[in-house]
Amino acid sequence: MSEGKQKTWGKSWATSIHRRTQTPMGNHQHVLVTGLVPGGRENFNTYLIIVDRFSKSVRCLPFHKEDTEMDTALLLWNNIISTCGVPKIIESDRNPKFTSEFWTNLYGMLGKKLALSTAYHS
Template structure:
């Protein structure tokens, strides 16, 4: 897991960051729009509602030492479900290299989209922003 922050506000809730989760078996990325100031509870609910309900309980989670993941809120459910929660060491992003690389790729794609002010309008005037493109970017 990794976060891409510093994104322009997007979506109906003005999201400004994106949680990147990569399934190590299939190498499938999952991009979840979120807020930079989300709490550990917000992040846990986002993962529960959008990922675990779809993919099931994780066997192993590798993340950096973000306070959203290191809080006590995360340790108890992992013990209950038998999930191994591993943290990458400081200044050694290779531990979670797959998510780090996917985060860089996502950031490049979103930056390219936002830099040129690309807007796609439907006939009813709805404008796509980077949040609405995340499902397509997962396939790219």
């Protein structure tokens, strides 16, 4: 391969990588895992699992099943939003922690979308 072609390929490759990494934390999907045996100093009994569909990264955030919507919001703020930005869409089941008026209003004010899935997936 001639030197000119290598340079062209290298530039286009570097440009595409830069372009792809410009898209931060796209759509998020969360899964609540409950019914765990309480453990650790804080006796957490639930995990909130966050999946970023763009980077395929997974974060497991321990918390208490009894936590309020505000506690859940602070958990997301401190661990996801403050480090990665506000996701375009949060896809969630119909768990009361995410279907409350608080979440609907918050996402409405941010101009983002809160997508709720059905109980049974096809």
